[in-house]
Amino acid sequence: xxxxxxxxxxxxxxxxxxxxxxxxxxxxxxxxxxxxxxxxxxxxxxxxxxxxxxxxxxxxxxxxxxxxxxxxxxxxxxxxxxxxxxxxxxxxxxxxxxxxxxxxxxxxxxxxxxxxxxxxxxxxxxxxxxxxxxxxxxxxxxxxxxxxxxxxxxxxxxxxxxxxxxxxxxxxxxxxxxxxxxxxxxxxxxxxxxxxxxxxxxxxxxxxxxxxxxxxxxxxxxxxxxxxxxxxxxxxxxxxxxxxxxx
Ligand code: GTP
Ligand code: MG
Numbered sequence: 659x660x661x662x663x664x665x666x667x668x669x670x671x672x673x674x675x676x677x678x679x680x681x682x683x684x685x686x687x688x689x690x691x692x693x694x695x696x697x698x699x700x701x702x703x704x705x706x707x708x709x710x711x712x713x714x715x716x717x718x719x720x721x722x723x724x725x726x727x728x729x730x731x732x733x734x735x736x737x738x739x740x741x742x743x744x745x746x747x748x749x750x751x752x753x754x755x756x757x758x759x760x761x762x763x764x765x766x767x768x769x770x771x772x773x774x775x776x777x778x779x780x781x782x783x784x785x786x787x788x789x790x791x792x793x794x795x796x797x798x799x800x801x802x803x804x805x806x807x808x809x810x811x812x813x814x815x816x817x818x819x820x821x822x823x824x825x826x827x828x829x830x831x832x833x834x835x836x837x838x839x840x841x842x843x844x845x846x847x848x849x850x851x852x853x854x855x856x857x858x859x860x861x862x863x864x865x866x867x868x869x870x871x872x873x874x875x876x877x878x879x880x881x882x883x884x885x886x887x888x889x890x891x892x893x894x895x896x897x898x899x900x901x902x903x904x905x
Contacts (some may be wrong), residue, residue: 666751
């Protein structure tokens, strides 16, 4: 939140919502008319395993983590159609944006949403049993249609993970930015400040970047942060870039 009480929150319209043609419904539930919130940014994203892993990093050791990555990368709902594997990522902007969107989204589990918050978006979701190779049910997957940041701190991390500053109109940016002075390239976990074949450009000199991203890149370059920290920054610069980096 800034001095004017403005907040931002990240919404992902997940692959099950796209497959079930619920995009228009979700957008209308979250419209300025209903929420008083405004769009600050939006993009269509084929979610790479890299981006999915960073987004749901807090769940890395949970039993449902592998199925969560399969779900958010679109492999569950579009197993035979990679070009359909995508989410719609949106930044909403306004007072109490996080709380307002979470309330309209409803509880994580669609069954709980139907019981306790009928009318919420996730009340239209499903819980799908997951079987192992022998057919034994070993857990479930919550196909709950949308993601919404849970706290303002999580929102800041997520907005910066999915969007570059220039994806957001300058007057609507809430988090510190600076002009980058160093060329940064990446391949896998390897960050480099000099180009060679096979490397992808992450941020060029003169680009506006989140200050927190540049802090990470400077620390990785100086050897004071682990090389894999650069992945958190690189994920958004590789969005929609190459088929082989996609799901
Ligand atoms: P997101 O908005 O997607 O982050 O959901 P959330 O904030 O309501 O829940 P959380 O961040 O705890 O979990 C992220 C996602 O993991 C959820 O949307 C679910 O799809 C899945 N998930 C969370 N908890 C469970 C669980 O206990 N079992 C299963 N099978 N999936 C879960
Ligand atoms: Mg969450």
